[in-house]
């Protein structure tokens with residue numbers, strides 16, 4: 001069965017639109033997300049445009065601050081400090097990747113943890129790892145919403161995550177642990193990934209290599225979540241060879257139309273979460 005992230009994301013975005021209208025009336029203030037985009041990475045530009053469109057449709061104010069790729073770290077820091085101090089701003093997102101001359105960890109940790117819509121601040125990561133859910137990175141959060149929508153219970157299941165990034169792999173592991181799964185994280189140095197993947201009841205693939213996971217990586221009945229967004233001959237392709245794996249899996253997310261749209265829906269949700277905390281709702 002195909003896990004339709006596109007359809008679920010539209011449902012969530014409709015709910016967010018309704019909630020935003022109510023919050024605007026109650027607070028006489030509009031939720032406001034600011035995205036900082038550095039340089040001209042085409043994928044980042046496209047993601048940021050999609051985020052902006054989704055905000056506007058939901059009634060959330062969106063501002064994009066564009067900076068040249070040679071921006072000095074101290075200028076970026078003052079942009080972040082101004083946004084932290086601005087009480088009309090509820091969410092701050094620094095689009096990654098950023099240029100190498102800027103210390104990513106340092107600047108991400110200067111974002112006010114209350115406005116950290118990505119959940120990348122050390123405080124929010126620590127909370128997540130303690131099992132306290134507050135601001136959770138959007139992609140893993142979106143994946144848990146797919147599980148909830150399709151009543152996929154992770155309790156006691158072996159969840160294999162391929163990829164150990166800060167954005168997906170690590171927070172995903174924390175969320176699945178909270179859902180009482182048994183977790184294995186595989187990465188570029190893991191030996192025999194295939195054999196480990198084959199033991200998965202739930203397989204989450206976030207490795208960034210088009211079509212890497214094929215039918216030889218999966219056991220019958222597995223739930224497959226494909227986080228990959230790769231461009232092959234101008235076409236979006238996941239990390240999973242969808243046509244080969246869909247015959248074996250019980251559930252599988254397509255690319256496009258699976259995890260990607262859920263990430264955006266969860267960004268809107270996190271923006272409202274920040275708004276409610278900051279405005280005391």
Ligand code: GUN
Pocket residue numbers: 093094095096097118138139167
């Ligand atoms: N680049 C790719 N994915 C993400 C994300 O979830 N957040 C940010 N800030 N940058 C990204």
